Amino acid sequence: MDTRPLVSCIIIFLDAERFLREAIDSILAQTYDTWELLLVDDGSSDGSTAIAREVASKHPDRIRYLEHPDHVNRGMSASRNLGARASRGDYLAFLDADDVWVPEKLTEQVPLLEAHPRAAMLYGRSLIWYSWTENPDVSADHVYDLGVEPDRLIEPPRLVFLMLENRVQTPTTCNALIRRQVYEEVGGFQEAFRGMFEDQAFFIKLCLSHPVYVADACWAWYRQHEESCCAVAERSGVSRALRLPLLDWADGYFASEGIRDPWLRLALLRELVPYRYPWIAQLRKGPRHWIRGARKRMRVAFNRLTHPRSPEEPPTRGAE
Structure with a gap:
């Protein structure tokens, strides 16, 4: 038995x-x-x-x-x-x-x-x-x-x-x-x-x-x-960084096992980019930052055109 x-x-x-x-x-x-x-x-x-x-x-x-x-x-x-x-x-x-x-x-x-x-x-x-x-x-x-x-x-x-x-x-x-x-x-x-x-x-x-x-x-x-482990990592501010060894390992494992699925490779690359290429992450933020700045400047210009101030009026803080 x-x-x-x-x-x-x-x-x-x-x-x-x-x-x-x-x-x-x-x-x-x-x-x-x-x-x-x-x-x-x-x-x-x-x-x-x-x-x-x-x-x-x-x-x-x-x-x-x-x-x-x-x-x-x-x-x-x-x-x-x-x-x-x-x-x-x-x-x-x-x-x-x-x-x-x-x-x-x-x-x-x-x-x-x-x-x-x-x-x-x-x-x-x-x-x-x-x-x-x-x-x-x-x-x-x-x-x-x-x-x-x-x-x-x-x-x-x-x-x-x-x-x-x-x-x-x-x-x-x-x-x-x-x-x-x-x-x-x-x-x-x-x-x-x-x-x-x-x-x-x-x-x-x-x-x-x-x-x-x-x-x-x-x-x-x-x-x-x-x-x-999670709480300690959160308190020390390193929880996000601790994912990099796993992602690096996955990259090597995919290569060693001949994993060629393009969508899987793309998903891994998307997760690796902020760690390996932080400048690309900054570029991603760039256009949004530029657009917000352009919109602000356009609002200032529009206000100047539609509400002209007298020569004696001091400039407003946002107009200069």
Whole structure:
């Protein structure tokens, strides 16, 4: 009898003592039962290591603790890959330590992915979760537009365009369910990426070559807090600049894989222009600036012609 878990759940964490138990509890609360959980420690120095070891010791039949050699920090992509290599399930489901799943996530996702055998992955919406605090403001919680008509299979490379534009919700690690075979085919996560957008390189690789099912369902709550990578980048004013490594990587990957779709190349170039050629971006602003200046001068001239002032009248501020 095959007793392997069908779904391998992987939580990566780094100094996540504040939220880790809640993330683990959201997996323990799943209404679907055929899963294993791998807790991957990316070099924590707080109490999260002890929490993960404790939980694993209480559930040795289905929860395991992993770490990099010498307890070093290797980054999110390397930690996800470590968990995937050690896992045994046919499907992979990732969760960051500060996010949570809704109890029905796997119960609804597994049959849906099995009903669409061509789909390499499926994902739905993530709740942008502000109301987790002691003084919850539920009105701040929201979801983003998916950018495609949901509840259907999306053929490649449609989703890649949306990821390059970064204007709608595209796949996120916390709400996706991925076939292990496809994960291995595309080479897993890009370990050279550290920080923001590290997961998007993996999703670009997958969505370039495989259909993906996009569902109109919310299966994960994406916690908003001041310690997250996104919040830190926003406060430091570098969030936009952090997209450049991803775009540069995509440019090289398209070339190495022989991606010649002209519309895809154009979409990538449009995103790269402000970074590589900022003078072109300035030129784009130029005509609008010149037109506004010309209109102002025309208004001044018209006012002078229609409202001539007497020789003793001092000039108005806008007329000179």
